[in-house]
Amino acid sequence: MEVTKTMKLGFSLKELSLSRCTGDVPGGSSTVELRDSRLVCVEYPAVIKSVDKVLETLGGEQTVSKTFAHPNRRLELHFRPQDPFCHSLYGNRFSSSNLLLRVRRRVRKTDPKDVKIRMDVLGVIGTTYKFQGYIKRLADFQCLAVHSEKGENTSLYDKIILQKPENQEFFEQPVPSFLPPAIFSRLDSPVDYFYRPDVQHQSVTPGQVNKKNVIGLTRARRPNNAIFVSFSDPTVPSECLEAAKQNWARICLKDADKEAEEKLKEMFERRPIWSRNAVKANVNLHPDKMKLLLPVFAYYMVTGPWRSLWVRLGYDPRQAADSKKYQMLDFRIRCSGKHGYSLSDMPVKAKRSALNYSLPNTLNKAVPQPASVMGLPAQEGPSTSREPAPVTHQLKVSGGIILHFPRRNAASSQADVLPAV
Structure with a gap:
C-alpha cells in the first residue's frame, strides 16, 4: 500500500x-x-x-x-x-x-x-x-590498446586479453609491448601543489623511555631467522643461523616433517634456486612449518634478477653462468569478471592484488582514532622498593579534521563542454 x-x-x-x-x-x-x-x-x-x-x-x-x-x-x-x-x-x-x-x-x-x-x-x-x-x-x-604500423591503427585486444587458458604458442607470438598500469593517477581532482619541505614533528616526550614500561600498539614480530641478501651485497652466506636450526628442531616431531626435510635437502642439491610456489608443489608441508624449514637450507634474495627466490646456502648466482635460466620472470594477468580471467580461474593465488591499493572508487570515512599510551620517564627521587619507580603515562589522542565543501553559486558556475552519450 x-x-x-x-x-x-x-x-x-x-x-x-x-x-x-x-x-x-x-x-x-x-x-x-x-x-x-x-x-x-x-x-x-x-x-x-x-x-x-x-x-x-x-x-x-x-x-x-x-x-x-x-x-x-x-x-x-x-x-x-x-x-x-x-x-x-x-x-x-x-x-x-x-x-x-x-x-x-x-x-x-x-x-x-x-x-x-x-x-x-x-x-x-x-x-x-x-x-x-x-x-x-x-x-x-x-590509453588505447592499439598498434600503429604503416600509418594504420590495429587493435590488440584479441592478442593481450586472455579469455581462456592458452597454450605456449599463444605467448610466443610476436605482440607489441602494452603494459598499462591499473591507474595512472590516484587523484581525480586538480590540486595546486606547492613545493614545500616536509613538516618536522617534535616528540612530546623527549628523552629516553624505559622500553619495558611502554605499551606496544602492535604484536611483536616473530622472526623466522631467515637470511636476506640483496643483489648489491658482496658475499652470500654459507651457513644458516643457529637459531634457525633450533626452531626447526623444536617443531620437527613427526615422521612427515623429517621426510619433508630430506625432500627439501635433495631438491636444493639437485637445483640451487627455487621459488616458494615450486617448493610447495613438491613438498607436502604446512605453510607455517615451511617458513621455518626454508631458512635452514637457503637464503632469500630481495632484489635483482633472482628476487623473491630461495637460493642454496653457499651458492652465488652472480658468479655462475648457469644461474641465468633461474631468473625471475614477473608477469601480470588481468583479473576481471567482465574482461579476461576471474580469480577462480587462476591456478596460483596472486601475491599482490590491485584491490589492496587505495583506488579512487571508495571514500574512506572518518573513524574513531585509537588512543595510544606512551611511557614517560619517572620523576627523580629515591625509591624504597627493589622495582623501579612507577612510570606515569600520558594519553595522546589524534585529532580529527572536518572538511566543509560549500555549494557552488549558480550565478558563478561556468558552462562546460559535455560529451554526448
Missing part, C-alpha cells in the same frame, strides 16, 4: 493546473499529493540521447544498486564500457531532499492558446551522485 503525504505549494502561473486537483484558483495555493517513494538521482556529465547507453556506461542497474548499497563507494562511469582499459570517472554521493516532478504540457490543435500544464510529484530524491561538484572531477589518463 502506497502512503501519500500532502504538501501545499504556491504558484503564480495562470495556466497551471495540478493533477488530482479540481477547482483550483490560478495563482493561489494548491494541494499536491506527494508519493512516499525514495529515489536516487545521478547527475550525468554528458548530453543524454539514449537511456540504455547511459545505464551501460554506469555498469547497468545491478551495478548501480550495489554501489548504492555501500555508502562509502563512488559511482563509476565508463565512457567506453566495452574497453577493459577505459579508466573510470567517479561520482561522489551526496544527501539531498529534492522532488522529482513530471510536467506535461498539452495544447489543443484547434486552439493553440488553450494550454494546460499537468504536474505530478513522482517521489523524493534522498541521494544524489554528482560527477562535478564544488571541486571538478577528472577522469584518469586514457
Whole structure:
C-alpha cells in the first residue's frame, strides 16, 4: 500500500493546473499529493540521447544498486564500457531532499492558446551522485590498446586479453609491448601543489623511555631467522643461523616433517634456486612449518634478477653462468569478471592484488582514532622498593579534521563542454 503525504505549494502561473486537483484558483495555493517513494538521482556529465547507453556506461542497474548499497563507494562511469582499459570517472554521493516532478504540457490543435500544464510529484530524491561538484572531477589518463604500423591503427585486444587458458604458442607470438598500469593517477581532482619541505614533528616526550614500561600498539614480530641478501651485497652466506636450526628442531616431531626435510635437502642439491610456489608443489608441508624449514637450507634474495627466490646456502648466482635460466620472470594477468580471467580461474593465488591499493572508487570515512599510551620517564627521587619507580603515562589522542565543501553559486558556475552519450 502506497502512503501519500500532502504538501501545499504556491504558484503564480495562470495556466497551471495540478493533477488530482479540481477547482483550483490560478495563482493561489494548491494541494499536491506527494508519493512516499525514495529515489536516487545521478547527475550525468554528458548530453543524454539514449537511456540504455547511459545505464551501460554506469555498469547497468545491478551495478548501480550495489554501489548504492555501500555508502562509502563512488559511482563509476565508463565512457567506453566495452574497453577493459577505459579508466573510470567517479561520482561522489551526496544527501539531498529534492522532488522529482513530471510536467506535461498539452495544447489543443484547434486552439493553440488553450494550454494546460499537468504536474505530478513522482517521489523524493534522498541521494544524489554528482560527477562535478564544488571541486571538478577528472577522469584518469586514457590509453588505447592499439598498434600503429604503416600509418594504420590495429587493435590488440584479441592478442593481450586472455579469455581462456592458452597454450605456449599463444605467448610466443610476436605482440607489441602494452603494459598499462591499473591507474595512472590516484587523484581525480586538480590540486595546486606547492613545493614545500616536509613538516618536522617534535616528540612530546623527549628523552629516553624505559622500553619495558611502554605499551606496544602492535604484536611483536616473530622472526623466522631467515637470511636476506640483496643483489648489491658482496658475499652470500654459507651457513644458516643457529637459531634457525633450533626452531626447526623444536617443531620437527613427526615422521612427515623429517621426510619433508630430506625432500627439501635433495631438491636444493639437485637445483640451487627455487621459488616458494615450486617448493610447495613438491613438498607436502604446512605453510607455517615451511617458513621455518626454508631458512635452514637457503637464503632469500630481495632484489635483482633472482628476487623473491630461495637460493642454496653457499651458492652465488652472480658468479655462475648457469644461474641465468633461474631468473625471475614477473608477469601480470588481468583479473576481471567482465574482461579476461576471474580469480577462480587462476591456478596460483596472486601475491599482490590491485584491490589492496587505495583506488579512487571508495571514500574512506572518518573513524574513531585509537588512543595510544606512551611511557614517560619517572620523576627523580629515591625509591624504597627493589622495582623501579612507577612510570606515569600520558594519553595522546589524534585529532580529527572536518572538511566543509560549500555549494557552488549558480550565478558563478561556468558552462562546460559535455560529451554526448
